[in-house]
Amino acid sequence: MSTVSMAFSQLPLISPLQDNLHSLEYTTMTPVQALTLPVILAGKDVIAKAKTGSGKTAAFGLGILSAIKVDNYAVQSLVICPTRELAEQVAIELRRLARLMNNVKILTLCGGTPIAHQINSLEHGAHIIVGTPGRLLDHLQKNTLDLSELRLLVLDEADRMLDMGFEDDIVSIIKQAPAQRQTLLFSATYPDGIQKISNKIQQQAEFLAVDEVNNQIEQYFYEVDENSRKLLLAKLLTEHLAESTIIFCNTKIACQEVDNYLNQLGFSVIALHGDLEQREREQVLLQFTNKSKAILVATDVAARGLDIKELDLVINYQISYDPQVHVHRIGRTGRAGENGLAITLVAAHEMPKANLLEELEKITLNWQTVNNMTVDKSRIVKPVMQTVSLTIGRKNKVRPGDILGALTKDAGLEGNLIGKIIITDLYSYVAINHKAIKKVLEYFKQGKIKGKSVRARAL
Structure with missing residues (x-):
């Protein structure tokens, strides 16, 4: 579905929200906001297919804040996210949108932090909860979270949560919420499981899909000899001079090898994989997002739920086993209408995966060649x-x-x-x-x- 540009001032929002949007210089809505906000504000259930970075948090955030009764310190809205990092980012955006509203209390309930602190905060009441499925279930089982007055429920990155096996947890959480509520489901892709879970938790949901802007992501593919893969990677990094790059590997071992190799050459690189403790993971991510490190090397499992803006380049060091994962990887660049670049390295034994991607995505792969494999170390990007x-x-x-x-x-x-x-x-x-x-x-x-x-x- 296509959208026309639309001003936030056209929406029936309370004056503190309108005044805040004006102060934040939010004037024209993004396509996902223009498409979903009128339906959300009308109180209808929505399934929205939109990429991360398209402005979806503000879309459901304004819906949540419009429905809040500030004088009632009961949990009125719940946002379920796949990862702690995404939950934290959503909470930050909600607080930013709510800053001119009086006494709106927003709590994050995620694993990796002591549950006792969260229980103490819940005892003082909250209007909005943002959390991950496991920790939300913990609180419900301890009777420290009460959803009896919930009016609006959001599933953010629903496809990722289904991939991570959270469907049963989500259904268990929702069973403790009132049947009469508004439910919003946001997803970057639309696998069969999305419609199935919608049938379980939504009522006459309106399906809204934002026109994809994949033409703004330029894709290059390079055939590579397995023994030259790391060298070609380094060569391409010195050619494209990106301030912010994610390199995706299929395995933790490959992730560590790439991290070691690039560090030895003098690149500004940091790795994200499943062996990291929560605080280490936090530190890796923030060093990348605050541009202290130019390159993040990650596995798909470790990178789930990441919402990293201003990403110049995605490199698939190894092509993904799953074409849908490939689409999700490259969708991290070229966000919010910006141009992006994605590069994929393909060895001979990986050609069937490349052919499958071409067939399923109905694209012609743009194969490139490299003239020489010399790495000019003077061209390595160094963060300031x-x-x-x-x-x-x-x-x-x-x-x-x-x-x-x-x-x-x-x-x-x-x-x-x-x-x-x-x-x-x-x-x-x-x-x-x-x-x-x-x-x-x-x-x-x-x-x-x-x-x-x-x-x-x-x-």
Whole structure:
């Protein structure tokens, strides 16, 4: 279904939401917002097929915030996400959209953090819960989460949750919610399982599909000898000079090999795989998203649910076993109308997978050749930022403004040397220009934030 451009001001939103959208300079809706928001605001169930990065969080977020009764501290909306990282990102966006509304309380309930803290927060009430299936079930089984007044339910990245085997958990969670509610289901792809779960949990859902913009993702394919795969990868990285690249591997072993190889050559690279502890995983992701690292090497399992904006390049170091996974991988570049580039390396024994992709996706593969395999190390992209970890977090009631103030006013840094600030429960992570790292570490030997002594470490 195609969409016409439409202004947010045309929507029947309460004035705090309209005023906030204006202050955020959100004027024209993205296609997924223009397509889904009128239907969502009308209270109907929706199945929306839209890529990650298309603006879907704001679409269901505005629907959620429009339906909230602020004076009732019961859980009125629930967003179920496949991973903790996505849940955190959704919660951040909801808080941003709600910032001019009074006293809207949003909680994240995910694994990897102590459940006792979450139970304590729930005792004080919440309007909106964003969580992962396993931890939501834990709370329901402990009777620490009450969904009896739920009015709006969202399944975000529903296809990923089905892939990860969460269908039974999701159905169990929804059984504890009122039958009379609005249910929104967002999915990047539309496998058979989506319609099946919709039949179980939705009523007369309207199916809305945003026109795909795959023509904005240029795809190149390279035939490669297995022994030259890593060398060709390095060569292509020095040719395309991307600030932000994800390299996908089919196995954890390949992921580690690529990480080691590129690090030895001097590339700015970091790996994401299943062996990492939650905090290590968190640190890997934020170093990539705040542009302290230029390259993320990941397996599909580790990368599920990632919502990384401004991604210049995706490289399939090994072609995926599943054409649908290939589509999901390359869809991480070229988001929100931007142009993207995806490169796939294919060895002789992988040609059947390439042929299957061509057949199922009805595309002609664009095969490229390489003139020479020389890696010019002077062309390796080096980020200007490095991440500093601080031992202060959300539990200390710290906000980005507090950290920014300490660094600019007290430590004397210029604002343009400070990048993205990410705050978790116990730690904060700040992207700092390389030339200011020593000054920051020196300041925190005695400096404080909000009267609290803070230790700093460069990652």
